[in-house]
Amino acid sequence: MSQPFIATFGFPVLSDISWVRSVHLHDASGSSGKGHLFKVWLKGEISGISYAYPSGRSIMESKSIYPHKVLPYLLLAPSFVIIGYFLFYPTFETFRLSLFRLGPFGIRKLYVKFGNFIDLFTSADYLQSFKISFLFSFSVVVFGLGVSLAIAVLVNRKIRGINFYRAALIWPYALSPAIAGALWVFLFDSSAGYLNYFISVLFDVKPKWLTSGSLALVVVTAAATWKNLGYNIILFLAGLQNIPDDIKEAARIDGASPFQVFWKITFPLLSPMTFFLLVMNLIYSYFGSFGLIHVMTEGGPANSTNILIYDLYRQAFINHNAGLAAAESMILFALVVILTGLQFGTSGRGVHYQ
Amino acid sequence: MIVFLTLSLFFSLIVTPVQAEIKIKFWHAMSGGRIDLLKGMADDFNKTHSGITVESQYIGSYNETLNKTIAAVKAGAPPHIFQLYEVGTRGMIDGGMIMPIGNIAKPGEVDWSDYVDAVMSYYKINGKVYSMPFNSSTPILFYNKTLFKKAGLDVNKPPDTWNLVREMGKKIMDSGAAEAGITWNMHSWYFEQWHAVQNALLADKGNGREGRAGKVIFDESAGVNIVKWWTGLEKDKIYLNVGRGWSNHRKAFISGQAAMMISSTSDVTQMTKAFNEKGWGLGTGFFPRPDAVPRQGVVIGGGTLWLTKDHPKAELQAAWEFLKWISMPEQQVTWHKGTGYFPIRKSAMKLLEKEGWFNKYPNYKVAFDQLLETKTSLATQGALIGIFPQLRAAVQSGIEKVYEGKATPEQALKEAAAKTNKELANYNSLFK
Numbered sequence: 001m002s003q004p005f006i007a008t009f010g011f012p013v014l015s016d017i018s019w020v021r022s023v024h025l026h027d028a029s030g031s032s033g034k035g036h037l038f039k040v041w042l043k044g045e046i047s048g049i050s051y052a053y054p055s056g057r058s059i060m061e062s063k064s065i066y067p068h069k070v071l072p073y074l075l076l077a078p079s080f081v082i083i084g085y086f087l088f089y090p091t092f093e094t095f096r097l098s099l100f101r102l103g104p105f106g107i108r109k110l111y112v113k114f115g116n117f118i119d120l121f122t123s124a125d126y127l128q129s130f131k132i133s134f135l136f137s138f139s140v141v142v143f144g145l146g147v148s149l150a151i152a153v154l155v156n157r158k159i160r161g162i163n164f165y166r167a168a169l170i171w172p173y174a175l176s177p178a179i180a181g182a183l184w185v186f187l188f189d190s191s192a193g194y195l196n197y198f199i200s201v202l203f204d205v206k207p208k209w210l211t212s213g214s215l216a217l218v219v220v221t222a223a224a225t226w227k228n229l230g231y232n233i234i235l236f237l238a239g240l241q242n243i244p245d246d247i248k249e250a251a252r253i254d255g256a257s258p259f260q261v262f263w264k265i266t267f268p269l270l271s272p273m274t275f276f277l278l279v280m281n282l283i284y285s286y287f288g289s290f291g292l293i294h295v296m297t298e299g300g301p302a303n304s305t306n307i308l309i310y311d312l313y314r315q316a317f318i319n320h321n322a323g324l325a326a327a328e329s330m331i332l333f334a335l336v337v338i339l340t341g342l343q344f345g346t347s348g349r350g351v352h353y354q
Numbered sequence: 355m356i357v358f359l360t361l362s363l364f365f366s367l368i369v370t371p372v373q374a375e376i377k378i379k380f381w382h383a384m385s386g387g388r389i390d391l392l393k394g395m396a397d398d399f400n401k402t403h404s405g406i407t408v409e410s411q412y413i414g415s416y417n418e419t420l421n422k423t424i425a426a427v428k429a430g431a432p433p434h435i436f437q438l439y440e441v442g443t444r445g446m447i448d449g450g451m452i453m454p455i456g457n458i459a460k461p462g463e464v465d466w467s468d469y470v471d472a473v474m475s476y477y478k479i480n481g482k483v484y485s486m487p488f489n490s491s492t493p494i495l496f497y498n499k500t501l502f503k504k505a506g507l508d509v510n511k512p513p514d515t516w517n518l519v520r521e522m523g524k525k526i527m528d529s530g531a532a533e534a535g536i537t538w539n540m541h542s543w544y545f546e547q548w549h550a551v552q553n554a555l556l557a558d559k560g561n562g563r564e565g566r567a568g569k570v571i572f573d574e575s576a577g578v579n580i581v582k583w584w585t586g587l588e589k590d591k592i593y594l595n596v597g598r599g600w601s602n603h604r605k606a607f608i609s610g611q612a613a614m615m616i617s618s619t620s621d622v623t624q625m626t627k628a629f630n631e632k633g634w635g636l637g638t639g640f641f642p643r644p645d646a647v648p649r650q651g652v653v654i655g656g657g658t659l660w661l662t663k664d665h666p667k668a669e670l671q672a673a674w675e676f677l678k679w680i681s682m683p684e685q686q687v688t689w690h691k692g693t694g695y696f697p698i699r700k701s702a703m704k705l706l707e708k709e710g711w712f713n714k715y716p717n718y719k720v721a722f723d724q725l726l727e728t729k730t731s732l733a734t735q736g737a738l739i740g741i742f743p744q745l746r747a748a749v750q751s752g753i754e755k756v757y758e759g760k761a762t763p764e765q766a767l768k769e770a771a772a773k774t775n776k777e778l779a780n781y782n783s784l785f786k
Contacts, residue, residue: 101783103781107450107451108449108450119780189602190595213760300540300754301754301757
């Protein structure tokens with residue numbers, strides 16, 4: 001049984017720390033000992049950096065009784081204080097704010113119960129945001145994982161200069177979202193961008209990459225996917241290198257084609273990493289892509305790249321509507337909790353731990 | 355946050371407090387060369403006013419400045435003076451965090467009659483002045499005289515009506531002088547100005563000046579005509595669509611991609627410099643109006659300076675001294691020459707005329723003339739609406755929808771108005 005303990009982000013003004021710790025307990029006599037996944041990630045509008053420390057450690061089951069009664073709590077107290085102040089308190093505050101309608105400085109307020117939520121769910125623009133976010137997220141996760149897995153497989157060999165290639169592949173991940181966004185704008189700006197210069201010379205058209213609704217979403221999705229490839233590649237690489245060669249050797253001797261070796265052996269053994277990256281990319285696509293969108297399209301044109309986190313930013317920092325923004329924050333929180341919960345719920349079946 | 359802390363630490367180390375007893379924090383949104391200009395002006399004030407040190411700090415855009423101020427207010431350390439765009443006026447009055455200038459000015463202390471009428475008609479609400487006007491602008495047409503010549507157009511006759519813009523823009527494109535006839539950024543400001551030019555209102559209750567505005571009316575015929583013309587130009591590629599933000603249209607104009615540009619008069623200095631470097635001739639003209647409508651005028655744009663309350667009396671008084679000082683004719687002349695914003699004092703304008711400034715630099719004069727010829731009315735006084743950001747977002751989205759053929763101008767504006775009205779009703783519910 002697993003006991004997910006999920007604490008969430010508060011108001012996105014601060015850089016928020018979101019903590020998911022889930023402990024999978026398996027029968028100690030089974031082939032898989034105890035493993036645990038421990039994730040910490042940092043979200044905020046400043047950077048979309050995610051830290052993750054996956055480990056497949058197995059913890060020795062200990063039956064000795066820990067002699068101290070109070071010491072554990074004392075040792076944990078600092079962590080609880082910090083988590084309480086930076087996670088729980090903002091979360092409760094956000095929830096409280098979401099029940100109010102507030103003036104620009106927060107001085108005038110009106111208690112509206114769930115009025116903000118009703119306003120959001122009856123707003124065509126907000127529902128549109130939902131739709132766009134789903135599309136965006138789905139694409140970023142699926143293409144992100146697909147492409148990076150392919151690249152990781154290609155890069156998983158010992159050829160000359162392989163370290164250079166690997167470093168070059170992770171480089172985009174290290175860029176700040178603002179700079180990455182600026183680079184993509186230099187390329188894709190419809191009147192002054194490099195790409196359109198070449199296209200106009202060859203074909204005499206200048207596609208409206210960032211000023212046409214459908215194209216803008218495609219470009220922004222591509223940018224967000226590209227930005228996170230490095231991270232996925234490095235982790236997939238680690239996962240691939242953890243697969244012992246003798247299993248694959250044995251399969252090859254038995255006459256398996258490379259295709260079969262990959263899909264029947266490599267991919268299943270990679271599943272803990274894939275699952276982990278699935279969750280990380282989901283979080284990234286919902287929260288981490290804010291900076292890129294802000295620089296590239298500001299949610300436009302005509303709200304076509306206005307994903308949920310961007311709409312939240314707009315309500316909070318452009319419209320100065322703190323109550324509505326808090327409500328959006330709560331909705332986004334609930335959405336990600338549900339999605340992550342679903343993933344953990346299905347994980348037992350698909351994921352093979354060694 | 356870290357940058358701000360480092361900057362303020364750095365700054366406080368540089369501004370050695372020799373005699374400064376009162377430190378006044380002045381947060382502004384004037385970027386580029388204007389940062390140093392304002393810093394220089396603050397230093398001048400500090401030199402001549404012992405006991406007060408004004409620290410001028412560039413925060414970012416108007417919006418970022420407001421956000422920072424809100425956060426600072428909540429943290430209990432607000433700046434004394436902050437700058438905000440003109441349309442934030444209703445929101446700030448409602449906000450409850452500002453000290454109205456009218457409350458701190460002693461009767462007769464300020465000669466309001468010396469202030470330009472159009473400026474005061476915007477910022478005086480029910481006879482009271484709430485903020486100190488500072489950087490006022492109007493939209494004007496910039497044009498590339500060199501490219502005009504290339505296209506065979508009269509370099510002294512910029513288009514001042516919609517039909518002429520289309521005609522001359524098309525001629526420019528056909529002659530190959532430029533890729534597009536005209537450009538301006540996707541911003542609701544122009545939409546609002548084109549209302550004023552037609553003497554049309556944006557909101558009910560006399561544009562929000564005869565009572566609290568309850569609904570917007572920008573989806574009527576005046577607004578529809580604007581969007582029809584605007585999107586029509588875009589469709590025919592006479593108008594170059596450079597998206598949002600304030601830098602792209604300037605870039606397109608400076609690079610010669612577009613032969614004309616509509617922008618704020620505060621760009622004159624920057625454009626003059628850029629065109630001098632390129633050896634091109636720069637011309638300016640009035641904001642183009644619809645042919646069928648006589649020119650009513652424009653609304654002043656730009657920003658204004660607000661005092662926050664919750665400071666000790668001595669500090670408020672010191673900040674007020676600075677506000678008075680910076681709106682003196684000499685300072686306004688300095689500010690005008692360095693930017694292109696027009697001085698808000700009639701005596702400052704007279705100073706400039708006396709030294710022959712406008713004869714040397716006629717491009718600066720256009721903004722003045724346009725303002726002096728503006729006929730005062732509720733439309734040109736400017737609308738007072740508490741939720742301008744939402745209004746602008748709705749209008750901009752609506753126009754972009756028409757670009758993509760997803761709505762007609764009428765539909766797009768109706769939708770935008772409906773959205774805005776809903777938010778306005780919510781906003782107003784706070785003040786019942």
